[in-house]
Amino acid sequence: MNPSGGWLRLQPKIEAIRHRLAALESDPSRKNSFVPYGVERDTPYVTVDDERYLMMSGYSYLGLSGDQRVVDAAKAAVEQYGTGAHGVRALAGSLPLHEELEAEVARFNGRPAGAVFGSGYAANVGTIGALCGPGDTVLIDKYDHASIVDGCKLSGATVTRFRHNDPEHLDLRLRNASPDGLRLVIVDSVYSMDGDIAPLPELRKVCDDHDALLMVDEAHALGVIGATGRGIEEHFGSDDLVDIKLGTLSKAIPSMGGWVVGPPQLIQHLRYNARPFLFSAALAPAQAGAALEALRILDKEPERVTHIQRQSARLRGILNEAGMRTLSSETAVIPLIAGSDESAYDYATACRRAGVIGLPVVSPAVPNTLARLRIAITARHSEADIDVAAEAFLTAARECRLIPA
Ligand SMILES: Cc1ncc(COP(=O)(O)O)c(C=O)c1O
Numbered sequence: 034m035n036p037s038g039g040w041l042r043l044q045p046k047i048e049a050i051r052h053r054l055a056a057l058e059s060d061p062s063r064k065n066s067f068v069p070y071g072v073e074r075d076t077p078y079v080t081v082d083d084e085r086y087l088m089m090s091g092y093s094y095l096g097l098s099g100d101q102r103v104v105d106a107a108k109a110a111v112e113q114y115g116t117g118a119h120g121v122r123a124l125a126g127s128l129p130l131h132e133e134l135e136a137e138v139a140r141f142n143g144r145p146a147g148a149v150f151g152s153g154y155a156a157n158v159g160t161i162g163a164l165c166g167p168g169d170t171v172l173i174d175k176y177d178h179a180s181i182v183d184g185c186k187l188s189g190a191t192v193t194r195f196r197h198n199d200p201e202h203l204d205l206r207l208r209n210a211s212p213d214g215l216r217l218v219i220v221d222s223v224y225s226m227d228g229d230i231a232p233l234p235e236l237r238k239v240c241d242d243h244d245a246l247l248m249v250d251e252a253h254a255l256g257v258i259g260a261t262g263r264g265i266e267e268h269f270g271s272d273d274l275v276d277i278k279l280g281t282l283s284k285a286i287p288s289m290g291g292w293v294v295g296p297p298q299l300i301q302h303l304r305y306n307a308r309p310f311l312f313s314a315a316l317a318p319a320q321a322g323a324a325l326e327a328l329r330i331l332d333k334e335p336e337r338v339t340h341i342q343r344q345s346a347r348l349r350g351i352l353n354e355a356g357m358r359t360l361s362s363e364t365a366v367i368p369l370i371a372g373s374d375e376s377a378y379d380y381a382t383a384c385r386r387a388g389v390i391g392l393p394v395v396s397p398a399v400p401n402t403l404a405r406l407r408i409a410i411t412a413r414h415s416e417a418d419i420d421v422a423a424e425a426f427l428t429a430a431r432e433c434r435l436i437p438a
Contacts (some may be wrong), residue, residue, distance in 0.1 A: 068081060069081075070088065070390075072098075072099075074098075074099030075099050076413065077089075077091070077096075077411065077413045077414050077418055079390065081390075086385065086388055086389060086390045087388060087389045087390070087418060087421055087422055087425070088390050089389055089390060089391045089408040089409070089410075089414075089422050090390060090391050090392040090406070090407060090408055090409060091409060091411060092253075092283075092284040092285075092409055092411075093284070093285070093287050093411055093413065094253075094256050094257050094284055094285040094341060094365055094409065094410075094411050094412065095256045095262075095285045095286070095287070095327070095330075095331060095337050095338075095341075095411070095412050096337065096411045096412035096413030096414075097285075097286075097287045097327050097330060097331075097337075097412075098287035100287075100327075100330065102326055102330060103287060103288075103323050103326050103327050103330070104323075105326075106322045106323055106325065106326030107288075107319040107320075107322050107323040107326075108319075109322060110130060110318040110319050110321060110322025110323075111318055111319050111322075113130075113318070114128055114130060114318035115318065116317060116318070116319070117314075117317055117318075118131075118314055118315035118316060118317055118318065119314075120314055120315070121310075121311060121312060121313060121314060121315065122304070122310060122311075122315045123304075123311055126314060126315035127315060128315070128318060128321070130318055130321045130322060130325070131149060131315055131316060131321055133321075133325060134149055134316075134321050134324055134325045134328075135147040135148055135149055135292075137325055137328050137329070138292045138294060138328065139294045141263070141328055141331070141332060142255075142263065142264070142278055142294045143263070143266075143272050144278065144294035144295055144296075145296060145297055146294065146295065146296065146297040146299070146300035146301075147292055147293065147294040147295075147300060148292070148293050148300050148303050148304060148307075148310065149282070149290050149291065149292050149316055149321070149324075150290060150291040150292070150293070150307070150309055150310055150313075151289075151290060151291070151309060151313050151314065151315070151316060152281070152283070152289060152290060152291050153180060153250075153252055153279075153280060153281030153282070153283065153290075153291035154180040154183075154291065155291055155309035155310075155313060156180075156279050156280075156281070156291030156292060156293050156309075157178070157180035157181050157183075157184045157250065157279060157291070158180060158183055158184040158187060158308075158309060159184075159303065159307030159308055159309040159310050160184070160248070160277065160279060160293050160303060160307060161181070161184030161185055161187075161188050161190075161217070161219070162184060162187050162188045162306075162307065162308055163302060163303050163306035163307040163308070164188075164215065164217060164246075164302075165185075165188040165189075165190035165215055165217055166188055166189050166190060167189045167190065168190075168211075168213060168214040169188075169190040169191070169214040169215040169216070169217065170190060170191045170192075170193060170210045170211055170214060170215070170216050170217070171185045171188065171190045171191070171192050171193070171217045171218075171219060172192075172193045172194075172195055172203060172206055172207065172210070172216065172217070172218045172219070172245070173185060173192065173193075173194055173195070173218075173219050173220070174194070174195060174197055174198065174219075174220045174221065174231070175194050175195065175196055175197045176197045176221070176224050176226065176227070177219060177220065177221055177250070178221055178225065178250060178252065180250075181219050181221075181250060185219075190214075190215075190217075191210075191211065193206050193210065197224075198229065198231060198232055200232055200235035200236050200238070200239050203218065203236065203239050204239045204242070204243075207239065207240075207242075207243035207245060208243070210243070215246070216240075216243060216244065216245035216246065217245065217246050217248060218236065218239075218240050218245050218246065218247050218248070219248045219249075219250070220236060220247075220248075220249055220250070221249070221250045221252065221253070222249045222250065222251045222252075222253070222254035222258070222264055222265035222268075223251075223252075223253035223254045223257065223258060223265075223364045223366065224253075224366075225252070225253050225366060225407075226366075226368060226394060226398070226399055226405075226407060227360050227361060227362060227366070227368055228253075228359075228360075228361075228362030228363065228364045228365070228366030228367055228368060229360070229361040229362060229363060229364070230254075230258065230265065230268065230363055230364060231249065231265065233249070233265050233266070233268075233269050233274050233275070234269055234271075234274065237274045237275075246276045246277065247274070247275055247276050247277075248275070248276060248277040248278075248279065249264075249265055249275050249277075249278055249279070250279055250280065251264040251265065251278055251279065251280035252280050252281045252284055253284065253364065253365075253366060254268070254280070254364075255280050255284075255285050255286070256284075256285025256286065256331055256337070256338060256341075257285060257338065257341055257342075257364055257365050258342075258364055259338070260335065260338070260339075261332075261335040261338060262285070262331055262335060262337070262338035264278070264280075266278075276295065277293065277294075277295045277299065278293070278294050278295065279291065279292065279293045279294075280292055282320070282324040282327075285327075285331070286324050286327045286328060286331075287323065287327055288320045288321075288323040288324040288327065289316070289317075289320045290316045290320055290321070290324055337412040338412075340412050341365050341410055341411065341412055342365075344410050344414060344416065344419045345364060345365045345367065345410040347416075347419060348367065348410060348419050348422065348423055349362060349367055351423045351427075352367070352369065352423065352426060352427070355427050355430070355436055356435075356436040356437065357369055357370070357426070357427070357430060357435065357436060358370040360403075365409050365410040365411070366407065366408075366409050367407075367408050367409070367410070368394075368403075368405040368406070368407050368408075369391065369405055369406040369407075369408060369426060369430075370403060370404075370405050370435075371393070371404050371405055371406065371433070371435060372402060372403075372404065372435070373401055373402065373404055374393075374395040374396055374401055374404045376404065376433060376435070377393040377394070377395050377404035377405055377406060378393055378395070379433050380393070380406055380429060380430065380433045380435065381393040381406055383428075383429035383430075383432045383433050384406065384425055384426060384429040386429070387424075387425035387426075387428050387429045388421070388425055389421070389422050389425035389426065389429075391406035391407070391408045391426070392406065392407065393405070393406055393407075394406070394407045406426075408422075408426075
């Protein structure tokens with residue numbers, strides 16, 4: 034059968050992907066995406082092709098993924114409610130467990146109300162779309178997450194980007210923004226590629242000067258920054274610098290889902306206007322049960338957060354002292370700059386030979402000259418694990434001539 038015209042038009046796109054994959058597959062060491070890892074439930078080690086490696090690129094920041102209490106909570110939710118929520122929240126999909134989780138997310142974040150979505154991506158897209166439309170202006174940091182970018186596109190609002198972590202540039206952008214409509218500024222609390230933190234007090238001031246709302250994405254901040262893991266406001270010693278806080282339940286919280294907290298009127302508005310909330314199924318019971326238990330554990334065990342912060346600073350210190358570049362990272366996300374896509378792949382391969390997995394991030398995700406391994410420290414990494422990782426990262430860096438031999 035001859036392919037139809039529709040398939041023929043798709044062909045160039047498929048060819049382009051085939052081309053890129055063929056280039057990667059010609060060198061097996063460069064195939065880093067979609068590699069299935071055998072996970073050890075109680076350790077930061079994984080297995081690939083029967084070899085055991087120390088995983089340094091995972092996001093289970095609090096190390097709770099295999100925690101028995103979280104596993105039991107997920108099981109109990111399945112026993113009580115079954116395996117699915119069977120629909121959208123507005124049409125028979127709402128469980129008491131969802132409301133309990135929303136209350137806990139709001140309480141933990143020091144806000145009166147909260148809503149949970151199917152993912153962090155859906156939370157961003159849904160919230161931006163429910164708040165903004167044509168005639169409104171959204172101002173986003175150049176390095177904001179893709180879900181924020183996509184939410185802006187779908188909203189139909191005017192979108193303006195400002196330079197990364199640059200309040201002065203935001204100020205300029207706001208001066209030039211339309212005087213009409215809503216102004217919404219959105220930043221990541223912690224940037225997932227560089228591990229740096231948004232300058233929140235300065236951004237708040239600029240927003241106040243221009244009657245703009247400030248929304249933050251706490252995906253890499255909850256459970257990671259602030260003395261008790263409450264994120265960017267706690268990091269800056271305040272509790273009211275942000276208008277709308279949002280995050281994921283799939284990183285420090287070892288489940289799936291997204292959350293938004295803020296004033297009750299805002300949350301009510303989202304329940305009736307955020308399209309992923311209205312038109313996509315509610316969280317499955319196991320996900321909601323696991324997330325709720327993990328949040329409660331975080332509340333009771335802030336020492337997990339302290340451990341992440343101490344070990345991240347220690348590893349960064351060791352690497353910097355040996356000459357590794359880590360940009361302006363000050364959190365659990367640490368970029369190890371390799372300097373080009375090629376070097377990043379080579380460095381990842383050398384790290385693997387040294388027993389450690391650090392996954393490469395290359396262009397176009399980051400500029401070619403800043404291609405890197407992006408690593409993340411979790412509460413599951415013991416001090417000894419961090420020493421092993423440091424040794425491996427430095428041995429591999431010497432081998433790849435990223436630092437002097
Ligand atoms: C900053 C940021 N926001 C949102 C998301 C999306 O979260 P989820 O994976 O729950 O959809 C991510 C995930 O990588 C993220 O890094």
